[in-house]
Amino acid sequence: MIIRFLLSCVLALLLSAAPAFAVNPDEILGNPQLEQRARDISANLRCLVCQNQSIDDSDAELARDLRVIVRERLVSGDTDAQVMDYVVDRYGEFVLLRPAFSARNILLWGTPIFVLILGGVAAFAYSRRYSSSASGPVSLTHEEEERLNKLLDDEDDK
Template sequence: MIRQLVLALAVLLAAAPAFAVNPDEVLPDKTLEARARTISAELRCMVCQNQSIDDSNADLARDLRLLVRKRLVDGDTDKQVIDYLVSRYGEFVLLKPRFSEKTLLLWGAPATLFLVGGLALIVYARRRAGKPTGTRLTAEEEARLNEILGK
């Protein structure tokens, strides 16, 4: 009984993002609605921050979804809608920030850190390769080793 209840709850919670777009928000034109959903999936909910406005139930996300749909109905292109929202909320509204001078550090830091780490490993390995790793054997140890090896 409890297992079935947990399973039913898991199924309902898994479908929660699907209920984010309310039926009263859906545009009658299927093409415009598909464009609106595509744009909404690229925009960050400013309240939830790790969800798109398409997946969020926050009031601000709803307002942004309605704004996207209104701009599309008014004849804006997808780029114009996104540019409008970026001008209003900044690059942070994009789930995948654009590559620009402002985001160069964001995009370049991982590659730079990877290269610096690789170079550090190479330098470390080359320095270690030239040095002996142990200490010299004492006269007693060397004699014992020769005895064992049969020399």
């Protein structure tokens, strides 16, 4: 009895760890190959409402509309690349979870590198300035030495 309960708990935990897809049963295509292609495409498209989920994982209405568009395009005979191009033309490159490296989005890819280099240069400049100012006492000029000696002599006279 206890073993059966433990096995049930383990099975429940394993099933709860499985990915939850938001694809509704009425969206699923009858052709398994087309459905797999639709899932592969949907996994690479960003939900414009959730922004950090694919449309395959999102419950948002817009994500559902995008999933339907992807399936309609596949049924009409489009290739995977044509479907992706259609969605990108309609919604922009932001809809891609992994945008391509291009001249149009060089700022997106280059900003982290630029900030890292800028931080390194600032840290280097700060450390050089700090180490040069803390290098030890600075020698006095001739006029400063004379004035100091005069003050010390006046102090000794008192």
